[in-house]
Amino acid sequence: MSKHPETQLSEKDKTGMDRIVFFSDAVFAIAITILALDIRLPEAAAHASNAQLFNDLLSIWPKYLGYFISFLSIGNFWIIHHRQYRYIERYDTRLMFVNLLVLMSVAFIPFPTSVISENGNRTATILYALNASLVGVFSALLWAYASYKKRLIAPDTEPAVVHRGIVRNLIAPAIFLLSIGLAFLDPDLAKFSWLAIAPAAVLVK
Amino acid sequence: MSKHPETQLSEKDKTGMDRIVFFSDAVFAIAITILALDIRLPEAAAHASNAQLFNDLLSIWPKYLGYFISFLSIGNFWIIHHRQYRYIERYDTRLMFVNLLVLMSVAFIPFPTSVISENGNRTATILYALNASLVGVFSALLWAYASYKKRLIAPDTEPAVVHRGIVRNLIAPAIFLLSIGLAFLDPDLAKFSWLAIAPAAVLVK
Amino acid sequence: MSKHPETQLSEKDKTGMDRIVFFSDAVFAIAITILALDIRLPEAAAHASNAQLFNDLLSIWPKYLGYFISFLSIGNFWIIHHRQYRYIERYDTRLMFVNLLVLMSVAFIPFPTSVISENGNRTATILYALNASLVGVFSALLWAYASYKKRLIAPDTEPAVVHRGIVRNLIAPAIFLLSIGLAFLDPDLAKFSWLAIAPAAVLVK
Amino acid sequence: MSKHPETQLSEKDKTGMDRIVFFSDAVFAIAITILALDIRLPEAAAHASNAQLFNDLLSIWPKYLGYFISFLSIGNFWIIHHRQYRYIERYDTRLMFVNLLVLMSVAFIPFPTSVISENGNRTATILYALNASLVGVFSALLWAYASYKKRLIAPDTEPAVVHRGIVRNLIAPAIFLLSIGLAFLDPDLAKFSWLAIAPAAVLVK
Numbered sequence: 001m002s003k004h005p006e007t008q009l010s011e012k013d014k015t016g017m018d019r020i021v022f023f024s025d026a027v028f029a030i031a032i033t034i035l036a037l038d039i040r041l042p043e044a045a046a047h048a049s050n051a052q053l054f055n056d057l058l059s060i061w062p063k064y065l066g067y068f069i070s071f072l073s074i075g076n077f078w079i080i081h082h083r084q085y086r087y088i089e090r091y092d093t094r095l096m097f098v099n100l101l102v103l104m105s106v107a108f109i110p111f112p113t114s115v116i117s118e119n120g121n122r123t124a125t126i127l128y129a130l131n132a133s134l135v136g137v138f139s140a141l142l143w144a145y146a147s148y149k150k151r152l153i154a155p156d157t158e159p160a161v162v163h164r165g166i167v168r169n170l171i172a173p174a175i176f177l178l179s180i181g182l183a184f185l186d187p188d189l190a191k192f193s194w195l196a197i198a199p200a201a202v203l204v205k
Numbered sequence: 206m207s208k209h210p211e212t213q214l215s216e217k218d219k220t221g222m223d224r225i226v227f228f229s230d231a232v233f234a235i236a237i238t239i240l241a242l243d244i245r246l247p248e249a250a251a252h253a254s255n256a257q258l259f260n261d262l263l264s265i266w267p268k269y270l271g272y273f274i275s276f277l278s279i280g281n282f283w284i285i286h287h288r289q290y291r292y293i294e295r296y297d298t299r300l301m302f303v304n305l306l307v308l309m310s311v312a313f314i315p316f317p318t319s320v321i322s323e324n325g326n327r328t329a330t331i332l333y334a335l336n337a338s339l340v341g342v343f344s345a346l347l348w349a350y351a352s353y354k355k356r357l358i359a360p361d362t363e364p365a366v367v368h369r370g371i372v373r374n375l376i377a378p379a380i381f382l383l384s385i386g387l388a389f390l391d392p393d394l395a396k397f398s399w400l401a402i403a404p405a406a407v408l409v410k
Numbered sequence: 411m412s413k414h415p416e417t418q419l420s421e422k423d424k425t426g427m428d429r430i431v432f433f434s435d436a437v438f439a440i441a442i443t444i445l446a447l448d449i450r451l452p453e454a455a456a457h458a459s460n461a462q463l464f465n466d467l468l469s470i471w472p473k474y475l476g477y478f479i480s481f482l483s484i485g486n487f488w489i490i491h492h493r494q495y496r497y498i499e500r501y502d503t504r505l506m507f508v509n510l511l512v513l514m515s516v517a518f519i520p521f522p523t524s525v526i527s528e529n530g531n532r533t534a535t536i537l538y539a540l541n542a543s544l545v546g547v548f549s550a551l552l553w554a555y556a557s558y559k560k561r562l563i564a565p566d567t568e569p570a571v572v573h574r575g576i577v578r579n580l581i582a583p584a585i586f587l588l589s590i591g592l593a594f595l596d597p598d599l600a601k602f603s604w605l606a607i608a609p610a611a612v613l614v615k
Numbered sequence: 616m617s618k619h620p621e622t623q624l625s626e627k628d629k630t631g632m633d634r635i636v637f638f639s640d641a642v643f644a645i646a647i648t649i650l651a652l653d654i655r656l657p658e659a660a661a662h663a664s665n666a667q668l669f670n671d672l673l674s675i676w677p678k679y680l681g682y683f684i685s686f687l688s689i690g691n692f693w694i695i696h697h698r699q700y701r702y703i704e705r706y707d708t709r710l711m712f713v714n715l716l717v718l719m720s721v722a723f724i725p726f727p728t729s730v731i732s733e734n735g736n737r738t739a740t741i742l743y744a745l746n747a748s749l750v751g752v753f754s755a756l757l758w759a760y761a762s763y764k765k766r767l768i769a770p771d772t773e774p775a776v777v778h779r780g781i782v783r784n785l786i787a788p789a790i791f792l793l794s795i796g797l798a799f800l801d802p803d804l805a806k807f808s809w810l811a812i813a814p815a816a817v818l819v820k
């Protein structure tokens with residue numbers, strides 16, 4: 001791969017970029033969709049009456065909440081990834097590797113989701129927050145690597161875009177890391193704090 | 206993102222749109238394909254005779270029916286999504302968020318499918334109808350948001366297309382919501398009413 | 411959608427076609443990849459010695475065979491789909507619907523694969539052959555619909571291509587349907603006959 | 616398909632190539648993402664205390680290690696696939712078939728990953744190494760087929776690129792095959808040797 005890439009991209013480079021973006025989209029899409037695989041009724045539900053089935057459905061509400069939170073989390077990380085690659089227009093092997101780390105942490109989210117929706121205690125809350133922080137950290141690393149001295153982003157990218165990219169990437173990990181402290185006071189308080197991510201993400205557009 | 210987008214799209218905007226569409230297609234495709242994961246024989250089938258295995262296969266017919274109905278439902282929602290994005294040519298963060306809500310409700314469908322194919326009673330029928338209505342409602346919301354004052358659709362889109370888009374989006378939720386009433390009379394009647402969606406969708410092309 | 415489409419495709423039509431092809435590719439890819447989810451060792455394997463684990467791994471050989479045969483089957487159907495869409499260049503709602511039927515039968519294949527690798531008797535063999543025939547029949551229907559009077563294929567497509575497309579599509583269903591007869595003599599003979607599909611597919615290029 | 620393809624590609628050929636690459640990306644993405652499905656806590660975890668859940672989470676560390684190693688392995692094979700297709704610009708049915716063999720061996724990796732993270736003994740280690748070698752061998756075969764006499768790669772590809780492609784493809788299978796010998800001395804030594812793949816892959820850029 002060229003060490004001093006030109007602004008003008010060849011057809012071949014464009015296809016190479018497209019595959020990275022495409023592969024990432026597929027991983028995000030799979031991770032977000034298999035969240036639903038974890039929602040299961042107890043075995044006995046097959047022969048339940050209307051009222052019993054209704055109660056069975058209500059009793060697994062933490063599963064729905066877990067699905068909802070993780071769907072929005074992964075969706076949020078996908079939107080951040082989408083924004084970053086609006087500016088990244090070249091790639092090298094290191095970018096592909098850091099991108100793999102982002103995907104590795106995203107694809108892991110279904111596991112802490114499953115844990116927290118079965119047992120919402122402090123340990124589970126911290127596990128979830130650590131995983132989500134990790135996505136944010138790798139995502140910030142990806143942007144830092146790509147934008148440093150405009151290594152892989154468009155040469156005409158404004159400095160404000162680069163800075164906003166860094167700040168925006170650190171919002172989610174900052175909130176998730178702070179929530180670990182809160183989890184020692186009260187795990188539910190920690191979970192409640194995660195709701196601050198969506199408005200914060202909107203404010204730092 | 207530009208607040209006053211031009212009709213002429215940059216290469217960058219086009220790639221951004223493509224990713225939204227692509228990511229959505231992947232979620233639809235995964236949700237529709239993992240429906241088959243729920244079809245399972247009882248354990249004892251491993252040592253069954255020809256006649257026993259035949260009976261085992263027959264006994265899980267509600268699983269096949271659930272697969273068939275949900276495959277067509279998700280397929281139908283995908284076709285609607287496909288039509289909408291023929292006209293949507295710009296995006297903003299809000300569109301991405303509403304699109305995520307559509308996908309969240311689509312990716313949830315395998316769960317009520319699993320419930321209704323294990324226990325076809327009234328509660329299960331209403332759960333399924335509520336989920337399917339929700340997809341329709343979010344899908345209509347997406348179209349309303351994108352088409353309002355031609356916010357994100359092509360400026361030369363005919364008003365008739367906009368109106369048909371709204372009507373078409375409301376057919377499925379209307380039928381699914383009505384079927385909830387029917388479910389109180391007879392769950393099987395409610396399920397039968399869902400078959401009206403396909404011809405209705407064809408009539409309002 | 412235009413009833414009398416021109417040869418010259420608009421950008422919008424091209425994106426619409428791309429989504430159909432893309433969505434189909436994703437369904438094929440998911441169906442083919444989740445085949446591996448069915449390969450599982452017995453629980454006790456976690457504490458097995460080297461020799462015991464080796465025997466455990468050998469004992470599930472029908473799982474590997476099922477994976478191998480179904481991977482090649484779905485791969486073969488994907489190659490046929492790939493060839494068809496080299497010529498199909500326009501679409502309408504009916505094509506999208508027939509395409510959904512192809513995908514519905516493809517996405518179902520993991521189920522008979524799971525059955526036949528747990529219990530290879532006549533019933534399981536016929537189930538598998540019926541499913542695979544169905545893919546072929548829907549695939550042939552798709553080609554017949556698209557190519558009839560060059561409805562949706564390129565106007566300059568040679569008649570020989572159209573005919574070969576029909577013959578090629580009918581090879582697999584013909585062999586699978588014939589194998590159902592063989593299954594009444596001997597299920598293993600039927601499975602053996604499936605191996606004729608690959609060379610037959612190569613002969614009718 | 617043309618036996619003597621020209622350098623200048625038609626739009627149709629390009630779409631055909633894109634689908635092969637796309638389908639492969641989807642299979643890689645699914646195989647890499649479903650690795651997380653294998654990480655599960657014991658049933659009792661639902662009612663565990665903070666300390667118990669913490670211990671439960673620690674006790675399944677081989678699952679995390681398996682996830683980590685296989686994510687990097689599949690990611691590494693994907694990067695190799697990505698590089699090969701930067702040069703491959705035409706296709707024939709044989710290439711599609713060899714590509715299917717690569718995908719078949721990649722999609723199988725979740726199974727040995729599951730085995731090795733439940734029972735890390737010699738047999739499991741050899742199974743894993745054999746599977747990973749197979750991916751490398753098929754991947755090398757794909758490159759050999761495509762690059763032989765510049766059959767399917769760009770005519771202006773430098774010979775050095777062709778040779779490096781072969782060497783780079785053989786690094787991973789060579790290390791995995793050697794590790795089988797090591798496994799007879801000590802399975803953990805064999806696993807440790809796999810870590811040499813990443814630096815070796817970087818050296819032979």
